[in-house]
Amino acid sequence: MSLLFNPQTYDPSSFDADTARQLLALVEFFESKGLARNKEEFYSGEWYSDFVDLIATNEIFSTFATPAEVGVLVGANEARWDLARINELNEILGFYSLAHWYAWQVSVLGLGPVWLSENESARVEVAELLRRGHLFGFGLSEREHGADIYSSDMILRRDGDGGFRASGGKWYIGNGNVAGRLSVFGKFADDDPDHPGEHVFFLVDPRHRSYELIKNVVAGQMFVAAFNLHDYPVAATDILHVGKPAFDAALATVNVGKVNLGWASIGICEHAFYEAITHAHNRVLYGNRVTEFTHVRRMLADAYARLVAMKIFAARATDYFRCADAEDRRYLLFNPITKAKVTSEGERVIDLLWDVIAARGFERDTYFSRAATDIRALPKLEGTVHVNIALVLKFLPRYLGAAHGAAQDYPAVPVRQDAADDAYLFHQGPAKGLGAIGFSDWRPAFARFAHLPNVAVFVEQIEAFTQLVTTAPPTDAQQRDLDYLQVLGQLFTQIVYAQLILESAALAIDAGQTRPGSVSDLTDLTEAHIDRIVAVFVRDMADQAVELHGQASATEAQSAAALAIVRRPVIEPEAETAFVSEVLSYSGVYEMKH
Known part of the structure; x- marks a missing residue:
């Protein structure tokens, strides 16, 4: 298995x-x-x-x-x-x-x-x-402005001969040393007769003499460039977008690319998992295998459950992305969750494994020593976790409303492993009207597995969360309190995360849609996996609820409602023993040759 x-x-x-x-x-x-x-x-x-x-x-x-x-x-x-x-x-x-x-x-x-x-x-x-x-690169960020893409000091001025000259600097631009072209974001000069101060995307050839490569701003194999343009000639044929379409293209590009970070996190965690489980299971301390200690068994089981959940969610979110069109834009909720939640879960997986293997995780000749640092990068790229969780909250009213009489009908979304060109990604238009995107009733995904003890508990937590946001919604002041909103967003995200995982599980177990031969092959998925995964979710919901309860800005009603979410998972000893046995079966299964 x-x-x-x-x-x-x-x-x-x-x-x-x-x-x-x-x-x-x-x-x-x-x-x-x-x-x-x-x-x-x-x-x-x-x-x-x-x-x-x-x-x-x-x-x-x-x-x-x-x-x-x-x-x-x-x-x-x-x-x-x-x-x-x-x-x-x-x-x-x-x-x-x-x-x-x-x-x-x-x-x-x-x-x-x-x-x-x-x-x-x-x-x-x-x-x-x-x-x-x-290779190619994305010239968006600047040292002075960071993630503020409204601002740019990359300025295009007319050259008097039908073209433009671009001057300015960019910072943190991958592949800036060798890219065939860079797509660079800037602005027209404020006195431009046709596009004063408007945004623009244009192509740059790093081999041109007006392109100054300054340095690699990070220490590593990848080249993350700082560069300057000095009166770089920009022809009309080099211009990709002008005005609001340029800004929309920046956001749409990030929407397309951000999901990749979740998949990279999955790959890192898998390799680290193989290495950690093999080391721990063959390590003897005080006459016992390390994997015989109760706390180690629990940490390994949690790490495996979280890792499998990451894979299931990311694959299912892709199905929605591939089925998207102008009428069904639900992917705009699921994509930031793939970015924010999956990458954050990757950090938790590595932390659990690292607590098991301890000092071994620092050793130079391991993959793990690299994974422990690499995994930290992904939650911080293509919009931080905080930015993406704030984005997710825009969907909360319509999503919860779908289970209470305000559902929108959509065609069923199947597993999408077919060889098709996902053309809509580059015709998606501006990302506006997010709060108006409707959702289908998500309760059937949970009802299918309601007989599983932890799914039943999780459904109780969903009901308690719904009571919280309907009877004690954020105040006007809390709508500007990012600390409060982050915790609320994490609770909401957990529900959506679970929904897609249960949907995917039902398609695999009931309909045989298992993605065979892929990295996301679910042929061996069982209800026991789902129950143990959701046990982790129950605990996470409880942790976030306690944090919300303790928020400085929380009202008495909100604090009380938050505590109503707190539940404990159901861990049945025989089921846990079987699950841990599966985890330990990965010992020695894969090791990269030296």
Whole structure:
């Protein structure tokens, strides 16, 4: 039985032959190099030119990151933006090296404004560069303004000859050392006759003499550039978006790219889990295996439950993303949860495993020592957890209302592992009207598993949470209190997280829609897994409820209502013993060769 990605048994033959070949080429690249060489390159900060060569030779990024409508223009007939196989790519790269994954992630962000643009010549130019193996980058953030994308000191001024000159600096721009092109965000000069002070996205060639590469702002293999443009010439054919569409393209690109972070977290946690369980189960202290200690067994069981839940949710959220259209935009709730919740859960998994293996997690020759630092990055990229949880709260009224007479009808969302081009991602338009997005009744997802002890308890917690927000909603002052809203948002997020996991479980267990051969294969999923996963959720809801109860700004009514959410999970000894036995069965199953 296995619910985790194992490179030694991975068989992506359910995908088309080219996709399977490319995914296996990635696995072979890292496995052939071995852990020791991977770690030495990591510590030395060596640029991964061999990886870039592999990507170019096999046209991996070109095939995976070019929409079909653009691919046909450059003869890339196998190209499509297919989230099912993109998930595979993300998890595999995360499993081996977040630094290598970063080259992919930043390329995705750099390509977003291009694929969202109506500039056909730019789309063709970039697609051809992508086919030749170039990486790309996203020139959005600036040192002085950070995440404030309303502000920019990258200014375009007219050159008197029908074009523009761009001057300014960018900070924290991945692949800025080698990118074929960077999609750069800036503003027209305030005195521009046609677009005074308006936002603009334009293409930049880092090989141009007006491009000054300053430095890598981080210590590591990935190159996160600081650069300046000095009167860089911008032709009309280089401009991707002008005005509000430029701002919308920035947000839409982040919407497309942020889900990748959850999948990278999953890959990191899986590799670390294999290493930690093998070490702990073969370690003897005081005459006992480490895994015989009660607290260790509980921590490993919790880590496994959280990790499996991460995979199930992320895969199900992808189904909604792939089925999205102008009438069904529920993905705008599920995407920030994939980013914020899945990456945060990744940190908790690593923390649990680290508490088990202790000092071993620092050792130079382990994968874990790298995972322990890499996992921290993902909650902080593409919008912090706080930003994404605040976004999630916009959906709360319509979501809860769907279970109380205000449901909206949608076609059923099946498991989506088919080879399809997810074209809507680049035609989604501005992310507005979030509070008006309706939801279907989510109660059936819980009703299917209501006979499981912990699901029954969790449903009681949902009812108590609903009472909290309906009888003691946030005050006007609390609507501006991010501390209070973060805790409330975490409680709400937990409910949505559980819903999609239970939906996916029902499709796998009842309908046989298990995603066979993928990194998210649920063939071995059982109701016992679901009950143990939800036991963790019950505890998390209780923890967050206690935190809400103690918030300085909480009213007496809110504090009392918060305590009504507190419950204890049901842990049946025989079931827990069986679950822990499954966890321990992963000992020795996978180890990357040295």
